[in-house]
Amino acid sequence: MQKSTEAVATRGSTISLENAADFLRDFETMSGFGATGNGGVDRQAASDADVAQRRWLADRLEAHGLRVEYDRIGNQFGLLELAPGAPYLVVGSHMDSQPTAGKYDGAYGVLAAAHAAFRLAEQWAAEGTVPQHNLAVVNWFNEEGSRFTPSMMGSAVYTGLLPLEAALATQDRTGVSVAEALGAAGFLGQGDGPVAACCAEIHIEQGRLLENAGTTIGLVSATWAASKYRVVVHGDQAHSGATVMADRRDALYGASLLVVAARELADRFPGILHTAVGQLDVYPNSPVVVASRVELLLDLRCADEAVLAEANTLLRERIAEIERTSGVTIVSELSHEWGIDLYQPEGVELARGVAERLGYASGEILTVAGHDSTNMKGLVPTVMLFVPSVDGVSHNEREYTRDDDLVAGLEVLTEIVRRLAEGALSPARSTEGGVE
Structure with missing residues (x-):
């Protein structure tokens, strides 16, 4: 009261x-x-x-x-x-x-x-x-x-x-x-x-x-508990209009799939896993250029250490899938972690x-x-x-x-x-x- x-x-x-x-x-x-x-x-x-x-x-x-x-x-x-x-x-x-x-x-x-x-x-x-x-x-x-x-x-x-x-x-x-x-x-x-x-x-x-x-x-x-990642998605700079879609290695596309993947992880463990991408830096960030590089910060927070470990494994698997489907290279570094x-x-x-x-x-x-x-x-x-x-x-x-x-x-x-x-x-x- x-x-x-x-x-x-x-x-x-x-x-x-x-x-x-x-x-x-x-x-x-x-x-x-x-x-x-x-x-x-x-x-x-x-x-x-x-x-x-x-x-x-x-x-x-x-x-x-x-x-x-x-x-x-x-x-x-x-x-x-x-x-x-x-x-x-x-x-x-x-x-x-x-x-x-x-x-x-x-x-x-x-x-x-x-x-x-x-x-x-x-x-x-x-x-x-x-x-x-x-x-x-x-x-x-x-x-x-x-x-x-x-x-x-x-x-x-x-x-x-x-x-x-x-x-x-x-x-x-x-x-x-x-x-x-x-x-x-x-x-x-x-x-x-x-x-x-x-x-x-x-x-x-x-x-x-x-x-x-x-x-x-x-x-x-x-x-x-938490796991925080610093992630860099590497692609290939290209013309946003002229480059054939099949030839593109769009770093922003790969990063976008990773943002979605983070939310899907949270949906898989409702109530005990929170995920977010809180910062996104796109290069060259031009309206007519396919991005060649995207840096982002991704974090997982969880009330259960076993669930967090499983979520980290699933994230790594999803990163490998995104690399294969989008043609990008993703480098992830675990910057902070605690139980x-x-x-x-x-x-x-x-x-x-x-x-x-x-x-x-x-x-x-x-x-x-x-x-x-x-x-x-x-x-x-x-x-x-x-x-x-x-x-x-x-x-x-x-x-x-x-x-x-x-x-x-x-x-x-x-x-x-x-x-x-x-x-x-x-x-x-x-x-x-x-x-x-």
Whole structure:
């Protein structure tokens, strides 16, 4: 059952009506950076809109006493140091977007983290409490991967999954590198960021399972498995009118068959396999030329590792068939792959208990999408939360989450951040990767 913002704001111990209104005003302001005509945003990583909203966030963090720093890949941290020398609870998400995207994806999680820190700083000061861990509000760089590939770049560098040098050298379609873009914006910092002890992230679901179930808080327990391919289809450039059809080796035709094949794979395993071709680059992309080369990114995501393995086999077989029937050559490279990956069960149970105490319906859910917390959970204990997305719409200007769900998520996150900072989960073992 949905609750009004006023009801949400007056029943919990971590948020008031005034705090809720302040959060929603900030969300409205934040949504103006890169705003599109249909209610969404376009603020791809290190674009002018992204730079502007990062500066606005820095001002908000500093106004509440947090120190703002940037690491060598441009991750933005608002640091609240209350226990000198102690490691940090890293909490946040990302504020960059896809082109013509929704305004909730990622950005909600950063702002919720910031407001949780604001409230807790006040409460700890009033109580005289010194938490076990310091707080780091994070805005991860280039989570979406729309301008620079791969996605989740900032958290991948922070966790050691992606070499810094490779990330900085990555170029967008115009030839601008990550290093150049961050340097021009003034966000190319020093060091590796704060030492993490644990992590939390809240995000919109981007699906409709929570809405269908009437559940307010999703307790993310694992990620779907995935296989991501970089594919190049090689054909032979020819005249689009004069060349005899039988003589054509049309790379775009071969690529089109591959796009259809991906959808047919999903139809073969309904409900547990999602497939997509999200990017297509055609050369020479001329109206009177048969394409000689097409590059595309194809991914398979699955809730069952055995089904994913079968789908990968079927995809390889279909690629061979397409080569024979269309006369093209297809080179596919598996760029990223992972299995079903669990979040720490004790973190799920912590979140379940908080949601129950605050009176919100909650339930376990798997995430199909990738998030920065999926990188962080391999490094430190991590809690991931979802709030409902209306009609499951995301990466779309019509993306929408109700205000009462936004505030409910903020309330639950604030209490989880309190408990994590006060030592609710055991610290991770010391490593050389910046973790204690």
